[in-house]
Amino acid sequence: SQKIEQNSEALNIQEGKTATLTCNYTNYSPAYLQWYRQDPGRGPVFLLLIRENEKEKRKERLKVTFDTTLKQSLFHITASQPADSATYLCALDGYSSASKIIFGSGTRLSIRP
Amino acid sequence: GAVVSQHPSRVICKSGTSVKIECRSLDFQATTMFWYRQFPKQSLMLMATSNEGSKATYEQGVEKDKFLINHASLTLSTLTVTSAHPEDSSFYICSAKSVLGYNEQFFGPGTRLTVL
Numbered sequence: 001s002q003k004i005e006q007n008s009e010a011l012n013i014q015e016g017k018t019a020t021l022t023c024n025y026t027n028y029s030p031a032y033l034q035w036y037r038q039d040p041g042r043g044p045v046f047l048l049l050i051r052e053n054e055k056e057k058r059k060e061r062l063k064v065t066f067d068t069t070l071k072q073s074l075f076h077i078t079a080s081q082p083a084d085s086a087t088y089l090c091a092l093d094g095y096s097s098a099s100k101i102i103f104g105s106g107t108r109l110s111i112r113p
Numbered sequence: 114g115a116v117v118s119q120h121p122s123r124v125i126c127k128s129g130t131s132v133k134i135e136c137r138s139l140d141f142q143a144t145t146m147f148w149y150r151q152f153p154k155q156s157l158m159l160m161a162t163s164n165e166g167s168k169a170t171y172e173q174g175v176e177k178d179k180f181l182i183n184h185a186s187l188t189l190s191t192l193t194v195t196s197a198h199p200e201d202s203s204f205y206i207c208s209a210k211s212v213l214g215y216n217e218q219f220f221g222p223g224t225r226l227t228v229l
Contacts, residue, residue, distance in 0.1 A: 043220035
């Protein structure tokens with residue numbers, strides 16, 4: 001069956017450092033891989049989407065890589081700030097507008113001052 | 114950016130009553146909306162896919178007679194939890210995909226349901 005793993009349940013790093021989160025998947029060939037941020041008691045907020053034919057995408061301090069051979073995505077937050085503390089979810093999606101997104105279990109990121 | 118709203122944000126009800134949760138896409142049309150539930154410290158679990166004008170598609174293990182979904186228009190989907198019980202207490206989140214764009218999903222803020 002399809003499976004997504006975010007290998008760290010929690011990650012704790014010092015402010016100013018780069019946070020790197022990992023997402024691995026099996027038994028799936030996604031058209032898109034997405035990253036979301038979720039704060040406690042809130043719905044997920046879309047951050048970045050990367051297509052299967054893209055290797056890397058950047059948005060401000062965020063960078064996502066997508067390796068379809070390794071079936072892995074890395075999510076980087078550079079110059080991390082305490083405000084970046086949240087749970088980050090990796091998600092896979094297919095081609096059609098009716099395809100279902102499959103979510104990983106999330107990584108809880110804490111940035112200490 | 115695209116905005117999805119949910120109402121109510123929080124509801125407390127007695128066991129045996131029914132609760133309706135609304136999900137609206139405010140500034141875009143969504144042919145497909147999704148309903149998720151999330152338990153504390155767990156990821157989102159897809160309950161059903163809702164298509165405008167047709168019956169919802171439920172995930173395995175989700176009782177369609179208990180969780181009634183109606184997608185009446187391109188901007189509104191509702192989830193009704195019928196005869197709610199304490200084990201239905203959870204965080205319910207809807208999302209919508211725009212008919213345009215890159216297939217990203219936009220999520221509502223969620224509804225916290227507590228059944229006493």
